[in-house]
Amino acid sequence: MKISDTAFSHGFCLRKNFFHFIIPAVLLFWMAGCSKEEPPRNLKELISEALAGSVKADSIKANVLWLESMGTRFSLADNRRQVAVAIRNRFIRMGYSETRLDSFMINVTYRQVSYSLWQYNVIATLEGLVQDDTASIIGAHHDNILSSSSGDPFIKAYGANDNASGVATVLEVARVMKKNNYIPKSRILFITYAAEELGLKGSYAHSASAAEQNLKLRCMLNNDMVAFCPFTDKQNWIVNIIDYDNSHELRLGAETLAKKYTCLKFINDNKYQKQSDSYPYSLKGYQALFFIGQAPDPNYHTLYDVSAACNFDFCAEVVKLNCAILVEKN
Numbered sequence: 001m002k003i004s005d006t007a008f009s010h011g012f013c014l015r016k017n018f019f020h021f022i023i024p025a026v027l028l029f030w031m032a033g034c035s036k037e038e039p040p041r042n043l044k045e046l047i048s049e050a051l052a053g054s055v056k057a058d059s060i061k062a063n064v065l066w067l068e069s070m071g072t073r074f075s076l077a078d079n080r081r082q083v084a085v086a087i088r089n090r091f092i093r094m095g096y097s098e099t100r101l102d103s104f105m106i107n108v109t110y111r112q113v114s115y116s117l118w119q120y121n122v123i124a125t126l127e128g129l130v131q132d133d134t135a136s137i138i139g140a141h142h143d144n145i146l147s148s149s150s151g152d153p154f155i156k157a158y159g160a161n162d163n164a165s166g167v168a169t170v171l172e173v174a175r176v177m178k179k180n181n182y183i184p185k186s187r188i189l190f191i192t193y194a195a196e197e198l199g200l201k202g203s204y205a206h207s208a209s210a211a212e213q214n215l216k217l218r219c220m221l222n223n224d225m226v227a228f229c230p231f232t233d234k235q236n237w238i239v240n241i242i243d244y245d246n247s248h249e250l251r252l253g254a255e256t257l258a259k260k261y262t263c264l265k266f267i268n269d270n271k272y273q274k275q276s277d278s279y280p281y282s283l284k285g286y287q288a289l290f291f292i293g294q295a296p297d298p299n300y301h302t303l304y305d306v307s308a309a310c311n312f313d314f315c316a317e318v319v320k321l322n323c324a325i326l327v328e329k330n
């Protein structure tokens, strides 16, 4: 689905009014009349279309540039708490009142030196209609690292595609949901993870505490390296949707939504299945997916991983896909 900018600018006011006034009325009717039923199918379609219509490649680009401008986001660097606080403040500025730093300790050896350091995941919550023990997660790691031949990550590690793109995806989903006054059935947790590059530390910590608290998840969506796509021809805009033994159905549903709401093509190549933050959730029995651009990124873990090498229109399509899945699962 792709509407022209002109068509969209004409339709937006109507759609915005519709969304602000009519949809809450429909929701109230649905809640009063048949609270155990699914909302009508076309309501989810309207919501997904409105969210997709609000996604802006420029807004994603601005967030990637901002993350890149921090110089380094290496998780052993002194600014690691500052990075997390800055991301939390971004959620607060969008209107998210429930945000927190989720701290945990790591013990690692890096280039022959041992470190015991506090780390900080960032968690922002969009409250649901029902406040129960169920949630959905959209996440991405906010740290970066350099290969040993590429330099010293304590000084510089820009990580635009890896993984400012994932963080910007999470922020953009949060922005368009807030802007459209979207209320999910149960709460959505927007999480950016610390210390992924040192062994998925942030997602191991959060998935363990989620399982301990018997949190039920409708889905966990992980975005890692979702802005590298060197092709102008959209026929070659391919996202790899990685799944796990328990999430094949979730992936098939995601593929249907990708056809409906995005111009993305997709593949399912699970070779990186264990190499990002969705994996610890799958180990805890949660249904998780991992989105990554299909084209191999030649700038991976080098100082050339900068926003100039990113394709933000491609990333915007990945944002639309995340939105549609979260709406579908709620």
Ligand SMILES: [Zn+2]
Pocket (backbone or CB within 6 Å): 141, 162, 163, 196, 224, 225
């Ligand atoms: Zn990464």
